[in-house]
Amino acid sequence: MKLTEIKRKGIERMNDTLFRIMKAILSFFLVLSQCVLLTGCWDNKELNQLAIIVGAAIDKDKNNKIKLTVQVFLPQSQSGGQQSSSGKAQVEIKSAVGTNLADAASNLQREYSRKLFWGHCKTYIFGRSLSEKGNLGRQIDFIDRHPEPREDSHLYVSDGKASDILQLSASLEKYVGDVLRKMSEMHVGANMTLKDFELMVTSEGGGALLPLIKIKHPNNDDRKMNVSPIIGGTAIFMRDKMIGRINEVESKGLLWVRNQNELPEITGYPKKGQTISLYLKRTKTNLVPKIENGKWSVTINISKEGMIVQNGSKINIMSKKNTKRVENYIEKDVSNSIEKALKQVKDGMKVDPFGFATAFHRKYPKEWEKVKDHWEVVLPDIYVETKVKVHVLEPGLSTTTLE
Amino acid sequence: MFRILKKRPQKQHPIEEMSNRNLPLSTELDKNLQILKSIYKGCIDVIYHPFLIAGKTKALLVYIDGLSDTEQIDSSVLAPLMSKTIDKSINLQETCENIQLSNIRVVKTYDDCIKNISNGNPILLMEHEEQGAALGLAKWDKRSIKEPDSESVIRGPREGFVETLGVNISMLRRKIRSPNLKMIKMNIGSYSDTSIIIAYIEGIANQSLIDEVQNRLQKVEIDSVLESGYIEELIEDNVFSPFPQLLDTERPDVASANLLEGRVVILVDGTPFVLIAPVSFFSFFQAPDDYYQRYLISSVIRIMRLFFMLISVFLPSLYVAVSSFHQEMVPTTLILSMASLRESVPFTALIEAVIMEIVFEALREAGLRLPKQVGAAVSIVGALVIGQAAVQAGLVSPLMVIVVAITGIASFMIPRYSEGIALRLIRFPIMMLAGTMGLYGLALGFIAIVIHLCKLRSFGVPYLSPIAPTIGRDMKDAFIRSPWWMLNTRQHLTGRINKYRQAPNQQPKPKNR
Known part of the structure; x- marks a missing residue:
């Protein structure tokens, strides 16, 4: 009894501070060493184990298959202090075929020593034939569901084969995807992300x-120019099936109705051979749906404000009275492109990308429920009134035009 | 694990055995001399000077060479006592009256004698007297007052504490002239017998705080205290934390400002560094300049310091986490250039970062210890090794060099070295976490640090105050430095006894309004 107590006290004395500190330090390093062993974590992916995709094109292939073409960034080694003076990033284009996008991507992976990384692919171009076939949503689902692609990436439809677009050389930017994305963000044509x-x-x-x-192929006159991609118009979809295209002028009208910006210059034509251009600073659209005696109609109120940047006419824009005239000419131009867009899309294709349906749904939910299922029949009969109000804020920095 | 660590160690036995020191002085001068000589056996610097007072009474002067003012001994002690004007044999009291000195104390035991001799006060012993006199003639060479190198300021007093305790006390007294500035003297160290002063302001400092400081100091039994760091580790609250829980400063103005906040200053003889307790995390981000410059500038700089504190802890980890786990988080252009720059690097981002940070720490430490002439050479080599050469050799990416450089600069923005180095060391485990678990690990590390800081106390005061616990009134001097006309109240946790520092509504306004 006594002996055991002495022994216990002895052990207690051994468990002195030093012993405890040693134990603490030891266990700390043990934990730390575990961390080092863990570095092969399942989701660890070093930057130089990745093939970064910067652009993707999806086309229809034979036998109901999908052809995926990607632009992969090739990092140039910067060792030895030699900076590459070209400044252009090296991109490589490869493609693979699969039954769907994921399958094509996994087939593509067979050609790469590094893991394909979708996290920086912000441009997806769909071929026209694929889009017109319908069921595009089934392919887009990959971009949506896979954890790496972004919801804010931009979608496009190419007029021809999508993979041809990726082959083009990019001017100013490092790769074609970036060119398209920046153009969209600058409001050349529609600016549509996956989410939109x-x-x-x-x-x-x-x-x-x-x-x-x-x-855009160069004409005979300017052969020096590069072949370059342009946003030339808009592809119109009914659900996830492309059913038609419209040109740049009609696109402008369509986008104005949708309260989106296009390029800010509008040109009016007072007389033949005379022009006057306005640089828009503010623009606003308002859709007012109306049902009267069972007759459906929409009023499009558009107001635009801007300054005159070129006066190629004989009108003296310094006087208040003439400003009204200038506004009228410009209003005519604006409503012209809206009319054209309406005629093409609403009457021709019987599709409503303008947002009329949403406007009716909001104001007349009960009536909307009745026509919901045959909207494409009702749509062409809807009377659309366009009210454009243009306001010239300032005549620009000069007073007179040289004669 | 940590609960085991918390138990305090058992008290150790006193180191030295005292034999005849507590004995009273003998009436026989020869015996006194003999005993003193036996105590100071082998001490060649002790001088025994026998002489006759007025040619009649035998007397002995004992002092240590170099600690006492010999000129004064000659002119103020020996000259009057040995003059022939004294015609009768006199006792000790009469002798003292003849000495032209203001500071004379009576000693009764050998222990007293030794203490006084060691402090530089010569001892005067006389035949037939069982008492001696200690003459206040201590004088030794001391450093002149200079601006402290570790805490230089743009604007502010250019004086710093020195190694001599008396001078340091006088510096405090010159700043705070009120008799409410009180001091408690203690001696710690069985061999060094170092004087330690606890200074506080009566009526501002909390009595329980003073008692606690005194208590903790009384528990210290050590053979010597050569620097205040000895004391700091023996009285702090959490011994296993990397964070300093006492503030050390070389500046009398900093010490005085803290005294006026109700804190306690511990001065240690032999070092210019005094300790201030209790402190909070934010005390370490307050430079003396903050209170002397205009408040707007001070506030911006203080916010910048806190921001760069975060950078110094988390930037390398962020780089590691992003480049090996979260490539999608960086702008595309940046990730493409990062990929190009990292292409030839053979290591993973974690190894790369750890190597570079360790090299940087090594360079910093090497530069610190070397003589100034060599230090420049080291920094040149270091800059080349860290920068150009390592990148050219393909060992690290240029981006990592930038990260290390920014981290280094950021950590030096913290005005207190002790806090800066603690935060610098913390970034290594966080780098490990970021390298193994990505941003998730980084977040875990951050949470762990915050929990630890929340638990930490400095003499009972929460380390993260005034954030946790939130004391709204004290925020005025945490992230920003409010103008002086708004700093009406002292810090709540230390100065609540005497709440108001100044009269309210002192914001200057135009006269005729």
Whole structure:
């Protein structure tokens, strides 16, 4: 009894501070060493184990298959202090075929020593034939569901094959995807991200749009110019099926109705051979739906404000009275492109990417429920009134035009 | 694990055995001399000077060479006592009256004698007297007052504490002239017998705080106290935390300002560094300049310091986490150039970061210890090694060099070295976490640090105050430095006894309004 107590006390004395500190330090390093062993974590992916995709094109292939073409960034080693003076990033284009997008992507992975990384792919171009086939949503689902692609990536439809667009050389930017994305963000044509497109497709009416990319070939006159992609018009969708295209002028009208900006210059034509251009600073659109005696109509109120940047006419724009005239000419131009867009899309294609359906749904939910299922029949009969109000804020920095 | 660590160690036995020291002085001068000589055996610097007072009474002067003012001994003690004007044999009291000195104390035991001799006060012993006199003639070479190198300021007093305790006390007294500035003297160290002063302001400082400081100091039994760091580790609250829980400063103005906040200053003889307790995390981000410059500038700089504190702890980890787990988080252009720059680097981002940070710490430490002439060479080599050469050799990416450089600069923005180095060391475990678990690990590390800081106390005061616990009134001097006309109240946790520092509504306004 006594002996054990002495022994216990002895052990207690051994368990002195030093012993405890040693124990603490030891256990700390043990924990730390575990951390080092863990570095092969399942989701660890070093930057130089990745093949960063910066652009993707999706086309229809034979036998109902999908052809995926990607632009992969090739990092140039910067060792030895030699900076590459070209400044252009090296991109490589490869493609693979699969039954769907994921399958094509996994087939593509077979060609790469590094893991394909979608996190920085912000441009997806769909081929026209694929889009017109319908069921585009089934392919977009990959971009939506896979954790890496972004919801804010931009979608496009190419006029021809989508993979051709990726082959083009990019001017100013490092790769074509970036060129297209920056153009969209600058409001050349429609600016549609994946999220916007999905919102439109799932909205009432189901009319949607995506910017349409064309390839601009140089004329005989300017051969030095590069072949470059341009946003030339808009692809019109009914749900996830592309059903038609419209040109740049009609796109402008369509986008104005949707309260989106296009390029800010508008030109009016007072007389033949005379022009006058306005640089828009503010623009606003308001859709007012109306049902009277069972007759459906929409009033489009558009107001635009801007300054005159070129006066190629004989009008003296310094006087108040003439300003009104200038405004009238410009208003005529604006309503012209809106009329054209309406005629093409609403009457021709019987699709509603303008947002009329949403406007009716909001104001007349009960009436909307009745026509919901045959909207494409009702749509062409809707009377649309366009009220454009243009206001010239300032005549620009000069007073007179040289004669 | 940590609960085991918390138990305090058992008290150790006193180190030295005292034999005849507590004995009273003998009436026989020869015996006194003998005993003193036996105590100071082998101490060649002790001088025994026998002489006759007025040619009649035998007397002995004992002092240590170099600690006492020999000129004064000659002119004020020996000259009057040995003059022939004294015609009768006199006792000790009469002798003292003849000495032209203001500071004379009576000593009764050998212990007293030793203490006084060691402090530089010569001892005067006389035949047939069982008492001696300690003459206040201590004088030794001391450093002149200079601006402290570790805490230089742009605007502010350019004086710093020195190694001599008396001078340091006088500096405090010159700043705070009120008799309410009180001091408690203690001696710690069985061999060094170091004087330690606890200074506080009566009526501002909390009595329980003073008692606690005194209590903790009384528990210290150590052979010597050569620097205040000895004391600091023996009285702090959490010994296993990397964070300093006492503030050390070389500046009398900082010490005085803290006294006026109700804090306690511990001065240790032999070092210019005094300790201030209790302190909070934010005390370490308050430079003396903050209170002397205009408040707007001070506030911006203080916010910047806190921001760069975060950078110094988390930037390398963020780089590691982003480049090996979360590539999608960076702007595309940046990730593409990062990929290019990292292409030839053979290591993972974690290894790369750890190597570079360790090299940087090594360079900093090497530069610190080297003589100034060599230090410049080291920094040149270091800059080349860290910068150009490592990148050219393909060991690290240029981006990592930038990260290390920014981290280094950021950590030096913290005005207190002790806090800066603690935060610098913390970033290594966080780097490990970021390298193994990505941003999730980084967040875990951050949470762990915050929990630890929340638990930490400095003499009972929460380390994260005034954030946790939130004391709204004290925020005026945490993230920003409010103008002086708004700093009406002292810090709540230390100065609540005497709440108001100044009269309210002192914001200057135009006269005729």
